[in-house]
Amino acid sequence: MTKRAVKPIDQTKPRWQRQPDARPDQILDAALGVFRAQGFSAARMDDVAKAAGISKGTIYLYFNSKQTLMESLITRAVAPIAQHLNVIAAQAPDGPVTPVLRAMLTFAASNLGQAKASAVPMLVISEAGRFPELARLYRQQVIDIGLGAITGMIKRGINRGEFRKLNPAYAARSMIAPLLMHMVWMNTFVLSEDEPIDLPDMIEQHLDIFLHGAKFRAQPEVSL
Amino acid sequence: MTKRAVKPIDQTKPRWQRQPDARPDQILDAALGVFRAQGFSAARMDDVAKAAGISKGTIYLYFNSKQTLMESLITRAVAPIAQHLNVIAAQAPDGPVTPVLRAMLTFAASNLGQAKASAVPMLVISEAGRFPELARLYRQQVIDIGLGAITGMIKRGINRGEFRKLNPAYAARSMIAPLLMHMVWMNTFVLSEDEPIDLPDMIEQHLDIFLHGAKFRAQPEVSL
Amino acid sequence: MTKRAVKPIDQTKPRWQRQPDARPDQILDAALGVFRAQGFSAARMDDVAKAAGISKGTIYLYFNSKQTLMESLITRAVAPIAQHLNVIAAQAPDGPVTPVLRAMLTFAASNLGQAKASAVPMLVISEAGRFPELARLYRQQVIDIGLGAITGMIKRGINRGEFRKLNPAYAARSMIAPLLMHMVWMNTFVLSEDEPIDLPDMIEQHLDIFLHGAKFRAQPEVSL
Amino acid sequence: MTKRAVKPIDQTKPRWQRQPDARPDQILDAALGVFRAQGFSAARMDDVAKAAGISKGTIYLYFNSKQTLMESLITRAVAPIAQHLNVIAAQAPDGPVTPVLRAMLTFAASNLGQAKASAVPMLVISEAGRFPELARLYRQQVIDIGLGAITGMIKRGINRGEFRKLNPAYAARSMIAPLLMHMVWMNTFVLSEDEPIDLPDMIEQHLDIFLHGAKFRAQPEVSL
DNA sequence: GATGAATGAGGCTTCATTCAT
DNA sequence: AATGAATGAAGCCTCATTCAT
Numbered sequence: 001m002t003k004r005a006v007k008p009i010d011q012t013k014p015r016w017q018r019q020p021d022a023r024p025d026q027i028l029d030a031a032l033g034v035f036r037a038q039g040f041s042a043a044r045m046d047d048v049a050k051a052a053g054i055s056k057g058t059i060y061l062y063f064n065s066k067q068t069l070m071e072s073l074i075t076r077a078v079a080p081i082a083q084h085l086n087v088i089a090a091q092a093p094d095g096p097v098t099p100v101l102r103a104m105l106t107f108a109a110s111n112l113g114q115a116k117a118s119a120v121p122m123l124v125i126s127e128a129g130r131f132p133e134l135a136r137l138y139r140q141q142v143i144d145i146g147l148g149a150i151t152g153m154i155k156r157g158i159n160r161g162e163f164r165k166l167n168p169a170y171a172a173r174s175m176i177a178p179l180l181m182h183m184v185w186m187n188t189f190v191l192s193e194d195e196p197i198d199l200p201d202m203i204e205q206h207l208d209i210f211l212h213g214a215k216f217r218a219q220p221e222v223s224l
Numbered sequence: 225m226t227k228r229a230v231k232p233i234d235q236t237k238p239r240w241q242r243q244p245d246a247r248p249d250q251i252l253d254a255a256l257g258v259f260r261a262q263g264f265s266a267a268r269m270d271d272v273a274k275a276a277g278i279s280k281g282t283i284y285l286y287f288n289s290k291q292t293l294m295e296s297l298i299t300r301a302v303a304p305i306a307q308h309l310n311v312i313a314a315q316a317p318d319g320p321v322t323p324v325l326r327a328m329l330t331f332a333a334s335n336l337g338q339a340k341a342s343a344v345p346m347l348v349i350s351e352a353g354r355f356p357e358l359a360r361l362y363r364q365q366v367i368d369i370g371l372g373a374i375t376g377m378i379k380r381g382i383n384r385g386e387f388r389k390l391n392p393a394y395a396a397r398s399m400i401a402p403l404l405m406h407m408v409w410m411n412t413f414v415l416s417e418d419e420p421i422d423l424p425d426m427i428e429q430h431l432d433i434f435l436h437g438a439k440f441r442a443q444p445e446v447s448l
Numbered sequence: 449m450t451k452r453a454v455k456p457i458d459q460t461k462p463r464w465q466r467q468p469d470a471r472p473d474q475i476l477d478a479a480l481g482v483f484r485a486q487g488f489s490a491a492r493m494d495d496v497a498k499a500a501g502i503s504k505g506t507i508y509l510y511f512n513s514k515q516t517l518m519e520s521l522i523t524r525a526v527a528p529i530a531q532h533l534n535v536i537a538a539q540a541p542d543g544p545v546t547p548v549l550r551a552m553l554t555f556a557a558s559n560l561g562q563a564k565a566s567a568v569p570m571l572v573i574s575e576a577g578r579f580p581e582l583a584r585l586y587r588q589q590v591i592d593i594g595l596g597a598i599t600g601m602i603k604r605g606i607n608r609g610e611f612r613k614l615n616p617a618y619a620a621r622s623m624i625a626p627l628l629m630h631m632v633w634m635n636t637f638v639l640s641e642d643e644p645i646d647l648p649d650m651i652e653q654h655l656d657i658f659l660h661g662a663k664f665r666a667q668p669e670v671s672l
Numbered sequence: 673m674t675k676r677a678v679k680p681i682d683q684t685k686p687r688w689q690r691q692p693d694a695r696p697d698q699i700l701d702a703a704l705g706v707f708r709a710q711g712f713s714a715a716r717m718d719d720v721a722k723a724a725g726i727s728k729g730t731i732y733l734y735f736n737s738k739q740t741l742m743e744s745l746i747t748r749a750v751a752p753i754a755q756h757l758n759v760i761a762a763q764a765p766d767g768p769v770t771p772v773l774r775a776m777l778t779f780a781a782s783n784l785g786q787a788k789a790s791a792v793p794m795l796v797i798s799e800a801g802r803f804p805e806l807a808r809l810y811r812q813q814v815i816d817i818g819l820g821a822i823t824g825m826i827k828r829g830i831n832r833g834e835f836r837k838l839n840p841a842y843a844a845r846s847m848i849a850p851l852l853m854h855m856v857w858m859n860t861f862v863l864s865e866d867e868p869i870d871l872p873d874m875i876e877q878h879l880d881i882f883l884h885g886a887k888f889r890a891q892p893e894v895s896l
Numbered sequence: 897g898a899t900g901a902a903t904g905a906g907g908c909t910t911c912a913t914t915c916a917t
Numbered sequence: 918a919a920t921g922a923a924t925g926a927a928g929c930c931t932c933a934t935t936c937a938t
Contacts, residue, residue, distance in 0.1 A: 039263075039264075044929090054903090057931080058901075060930065129263050130262065170426040171429065173406075177402040178401040188352040189362075191360065202398075205390060205394050212437040212441070213437025279919065281915085282918080462915080462916055489714050492908090503925065505911085506922075575798075576860040578714055584863065586861070614881075615877055624853075628852070635800065637811045643841075657886050661882055661886070716933085726899090
């Protein structure tokens with residue numbers, strides 16, 4: 001009496017499929033979407049289930065609790081990023097650092113510029129108060145490595161005389177900050193009527209400003 | 225949401241109207257602290273009451289709901305900032321924009337560098353999914369004005385030939401991004417064992433890089 | 449639209465009364481009734497609340513959990529019994545133990561014979577698997593003291609030559625067992641069509657058998 | 673309870689009918705162990721399955737529900753006991769009843785003294801509130817017959833002048849109560865540090881007391 | 897027959913909100 | 918105005934039961 005028999009064709013399909021291998025990722029993807037849209041606390045497990053196309057109980061076959069879901073979400077995101085950052089850092093050739101830095105930031109931008117990729121860091125930022133452990137994990141596994149690679153490259157630039165004498169940690173922040181800002185912006189403040197931001201363009205200009213501004217200056221101009 | 229008891233507060237006024245006496249501010253201060261520490265959803269009205277040193281029921285004499293509390297919190301923060309930014313923008317003198325921009329960013333940094341001042345924007349960022357209206361309000365009342373002032377100043381610099389031809393909106397982002405990043409950092413990723421960041425120092429170096437990198441270049445160097 | 453206005457007279461009564469002092473006992477009484485009828489696990493907090501004439505949430509103002517409710521129930525029952533048993537034991541006069549034992553069992557019977565008084569021990573028996581701690585508490589606070597007093601009295605009877613040489617612990621069990629059995633019986637196996645058992649009569653006869661059977665025999669008859 | 677799928681089991685037979693092969697007994701044995709340890713409600717079908725070394729779904733090939741499992745458990749236990757009691761009662765020879773009663777109680781003790789044999793009656797006692805039907809079944813098929821046999825024998829003893837004039841129903845209770853008490857004790861209140869109770873010894877002493885106490889007395893002693 | 901993944905109703909518990917005092 | 922006891926809707930989670938494999 002409650003079932004609608006809209007498409008008799010579908011009656012041959014089973015009500016559900018066994019997918020023990022695919023489920024965890026399927027659930028995590030759904031959770032990511034729901035958590036992003038509503039925040040962790042406000043999100044209901046029912047919504048996650050619905051988004052994943054399964055029943056509420058099934059989630060608990062794969063994750064012990066809502067918290068575990070959140071933790072797994074972040075852990076899952078951390079691993080590949082950390083790995084990739086390490087690869088990039090290891091492959092940096094000798095020679096001028098400017099093109100390397102340009103490549104690094106461009107790569108990061110092409111990555112975090114996508115809504116899905118930035119969802120996890122945004123969750124980390126939003127829920128850091130509730131999940132300090134995960135914030136720490138993300139920091140150590142992702143940020144420290146990424147920011148560390150950039151800071152190291154800047155140091156090398158300074159040593160080579162390519163850049164003037166700068167605080168490399170601060171310079172690294174100056175360099176990547178627009179990327180973080182863009183991430184926050186797109187997830188928080190962007191309005192539908194806004195003129196869209198072309199991230200590659202913005203990053204290119206930012207690099208242009210930054211790299212020029214950072215390079216060695218024989219006689220510093222006065223009075224900026 | 226379905227029931228709303230009649231409250232002595234004048235319903236025709238906006239809900240975030242400041243009450244004449246000190247209670248509302250006392251409550252909002254408490255709420256800010258609790259919301260920051262636990263997130264909006266996880267925070268309990270009991271905790272807010274305890275932090276304010278009053279009973280739970282008393283909160284409802286001044287605010288209709290938990291949501292209203294959040295809304296009032298952000299609205300209360302918006303007004304003075306917007307006002308102040310307007311004043312600064314209006315007072316900008318003619319002449320070189322570089323010192324003006326320097327002053328603007330330095331001022332903003334000295335402000336948002338404090339934990340309490342950054343609490344509200346962090347809340348907005350964290351709860352944007354749940355309170356898009358408030359994110360919009362904050363954007364329009366604070367960000368658009370602040371970012372607008374900076375963008376305008378950069379435009380003027382371009383027109384004066386002080387800066388080279390840049391996309392001013394992007395340049396403004398390049399300029400203020402480290403400030404936002406610092407805010408996020410301090411509220412999310414900072415660890416107790418970190419070497420502390422000296423915000424004024426960082427901003428000074430950032431301005432040095434940025435303003436040099438942005439200024440007019442007779443013959444652009446090739447291939448950075 | 450949902451409210452029935454059956455008796456306009458009652459409209460003057462408040463929907464609920466503040467009774468912070470009376471609540472805990474009120475709730476425990478209700479819980480006892482519900483647990484007895486349905487068993488602990490099968491009982492729903494809703495039912496307890498309904499039986500207590502309050503809302504479900506109110507229970508949690510006074511008890512942390514369903515388990516706590518159970519624990520409090522037993523703890524509440526233990527205290528007065530233990531106390532009373534101690535008093536009786538202390539007041540036992542010197543001289544023949546037979547009348548003392550008779551008084552003790554008669555008292556216990558008049559007490560545990562009532563359905564309400566036996567509800568807690570029956571709960572303990574039923575839920576011992578789930579709450580071994582509570583069974584231990586009941587054992588030590590009630591049984592050990594009560595059984596101990598009887599055992600001691602029997603020992604005295606043996607020493608005085610009033611009883612023959614018996615294992616006092618076993619004899620004590622022989623003596624009180626019908627009481628326990630009656631308790632179990634009334635809560636488990638009694639049928640409406642049964643001829644009712646007159647507990648005082650039964651106990652009297654039991655005492656008659658037991659005390660005669662236990663008393664000193666000059667020359668034990670053979671071959672029973 | 674609302675839905676019941678068609679099962680290959682013949683629905684016309686009583687639900688507790690023993691299956692031809694070994695599976696049902698295997699499951700019931702497992703269920704008995706789990707129910708005893710955790711109580712009926714707290715026990716999970718998963719645990720029963722694990723204890724039986726099969727999967728959860730398999731249980732439902734043999735039993736329609738958790739309730740049915742419980743029912744079958746008790747029903748299975750009832751049949752052989754009732755049968756055996758009947759045999760004993762039928763074989764009682766003429767002549768003095770005292771040795772017959774002694775034999776009956778000793779037999780019962782040697783039986784119920786074992787943990788496994790007492791598991792079912794303990795379950796009945798614990799879950800009587802939830803399964804009054806089964807309590808009634810147990811009462812009628814086991815207790816009424818067993819207790820009836822003893823009561824009858826006592827009556828005969830009275831008629832023969834072996835015992836004095838007693839209420840036979842009460843006397844039967846006086847006689848068997850320590851056995852029930854021992855069962856409850858071992859399943860509920862026994863502590864590891866207790867001096868162990870030697871059931872045969874206790875029963876022997878109890879019989880000694882009881883049978884002496886019950887026998888005919890020419891001139892009743894005064895003032896017990 | 898057997899399995900165990902999947903379901904979904906239902907319980908305990910929390911907490912924003914109400915209201916008698 | 919203030920309190921805090923009381924409410925009740927709603928969410929997380931469990932687990933008996935079903936069903937595709």
